[in-house]
Amino acid sequence: MHEHVVATACPLDCPDSCSLSVTTSLGRVVSLDGSRVNPVTDGFICSKVRRFNERVESPLRLKYPAVRIGPKGNAAFSRVTWDEAIELVAGRLREARATWGGESILPFYYGGSNGLVTQDTADGRLFRRLRASRLARTVCAAPTGAAAEALYGKMPSVTYEDFGHAKLIVVWGANPSVSGIHLVPFIQAARKGGAKLVVVDPRVTPLARDADLHIPVTPGTDLVVALALHRHLFDTGAAAAGFLESHTIGADRLRERAGDWTFERAASVAGVQASTLRSFADLYASSNPAVVRCGWGLERNRNGGSAAAAVLALPAVGGKFGVRGGGYALSNSSAWTIDRGWIGEDEPDTRVVNMNLLGRMLTEEMTPPVKVLFVYNCNPAVTVPNQNLILRGLAREDLFTVVFDQVTTDTAAYADVVLPATTFLESYDVATAYGPISLQMVQPVVDAVGESRSNPDVFGALLSALGLDRDGEPQGELETLLNVLVGLPGTAGDDLRNQRRPLPPFGSAPVQFVDVFPRTPDQKVDLFPEALDSGSTVGLYRYIPDAPSGEYPLALISPSSDRTINSTLGELPRKDVALVMHPLDARARSLEEGASIRVFNDLGDVRCPLSIEPTVRPGTVVLPKGLWQSSTGNGSTATALAPDMLSDIGAGACFNDARVQVERVVN
Ligand SMILES: Nc1nc2c(c(=O)[nH]1)N[C@H]1C(S)=C(S)[C@@H](COP(=O)(O)OP(=O)(O)OC[C@H]3O[C@@H](n4cnc5c(=O)[nH]c(N)nc54)[C@H](O)[C@@H]3O)O[C@H]1N2
């Protein structure tokens, strides 16, 4: 059998961005493996993407455009031609704009394949020119992003390669053993060299199990833990006076807000030992280089923005910058300053809709109402808070929903029109890593399945059907790719074309405050950004306590699992879905391993088996994110229990503020 091996890269929503080596035969993918082209991902890949060919050939794969023939939610469709589908969608967009105004059209999208070609290209042009509502893409990273922008202007951060230089590694609200596996070997190497490891997480993650110190905080309380560390640094003289003087502003205000947070007070709020916090603070104060890996687990709650800001402020107050392996590690997606000017946007501002409030947008009275919902690169029926309200909205007969996706997702089941999308194995893209710093070419390794098309092709077709395209603009996928390459800084575009590895001017592993500096107006760290203070619901660094609830005493968190990337690949059958609960909580409810349970609150309930494990702190229960409706007993996922309230800063999602009760289901 004749086999080809093709080099490409994985653009999916994960920090790592693996270089791939894909073997094909007779036009089909035989196997997917890692390649060593990207030195950081070093030849190994996750078990999910290893199975990505199962998505390419999935029975749920959308192969043709189709229109709804049954009730919404039933996924019953009848095939139409692309011309018919484009004409129909264009007609409905035109009609909605004429009748209700452009803002009655809501594009709904997030990362999807997460590359530079498949988002913010022709799609951006189309919806801007329609004067559609704009989407605040807040389902992830909004609080952390707002904090990182205000404090540091999103300065590039410590990359995986440099963890080996650290003497102390703090993994705060991240689980790289699942959510960015290529960081783990660097942490292990550092520890072999004598580095200490601290993990702040309500769960005993694989890294927490081996850590020198595990701080099993109650979800949503990271802010007070970080403030207690700040207080200690300031009060013991361990704060870096010289650095604070020359490189920061606002330290006094931060110190003032941290003032009340003694170890004892913070420990009682966070549900941990004061002595543990003291050990953590002493270790942090005395270790150099020290790096804090700030994950996204700490942001997904009402205190998320202030928590991220307080954690990110630690290396400034502690004087941890300026050495290799010291500082903070966060998303490096903005390491490349990418010129999007070619999107050519001169359209007036329109209504901004927060994506976390989709359910309300679709069900409450709005002016204008949302009449056309265009979903792509996203699966909100299972990934966005308040699932039941969203499903109610999607069921509205007067709502025209387009879903452009690779498979019949739970969202697609509600569509009036489905449009089939290519996967990253069938199209071009440019993949950006957000852990390490890298840019890689993604290229098709097999032909598009059925009549599936890429995002630039489909949005380009809609632009032209609506007469909204303009001369000289890129048409379709290849021209869009070329435009993206031209818009990259320096020689990056040429490098990619010539199969060289592009690097930003400061290299692939910058040292903070040596190679890179805050991208704030004065190049200083703003430890107390006024805009965050006045923009926050309660003020920056001010803790919002959990609303006391006797009825719903358990905190439900829903972190990444090793089975899906968000909900992508959630269509693969899985038997392991269970609610994880601590033995003490199970005993208090007389529940045994494998019991059929219902986890519920006022927003909804999820039925699934129970798994009793001492890997989560008492009072906290875990159900993974990214489940499909078919993964549970009653078609609800963790998002059915997640409130659609917004975080203090950045208007982010509060998935981990779900407060629940658990009871046995008697069949
Ligand atoms: N396999 C896999 N990898 C992924 C993804 C995936 O779905 N699957 N998703 C990708 C995406 S989109 C993202 S944003 C990243 C996210 O990757 P991470 O930053 O790792 O974020 P999460 O998986 O949400 O949660 C990480 C940890 O935070 C803990 N946690 C929950 N609440 C709190 C809290 O209040 N405080 C603290 N300190 N910890 C808390 C959880 O127990 C969990 O162990 O991963 C990416 N990588």
Ligand SMILES: Nc1nc2c(c(=O)[nH]1)N[C@H]1C(S)=C(S)[C@@H](COP(=O)(O)OP(=O)(O)OC[C@H]3O[C@@H](n4cnc5c(=O)[nH]c(N)nc54)[C@H](O)[C@@H]3O)O[C@H]1N2
């Ligand atoms: N319970 C709970 N839920 C969560 C979270 C949580 O912590 N708890 N965290 C959340 C996080 S971190 C994130 S980032 C969000 C992400 O949530 P979503 O953005 O909804 O991510 P996915 O579920 O992966 O859906 C992406 C969809 O895009 C499609 N797609 C991929 N590539 C393309 C393409 O090129 N073209 C088109 N048209 N479609 C494409 C995929 O098939 C997939 O259906 O989920 C959030 N959901």
Ligand SMILES: [Mo]
């Ligand atoms: Mo995310």
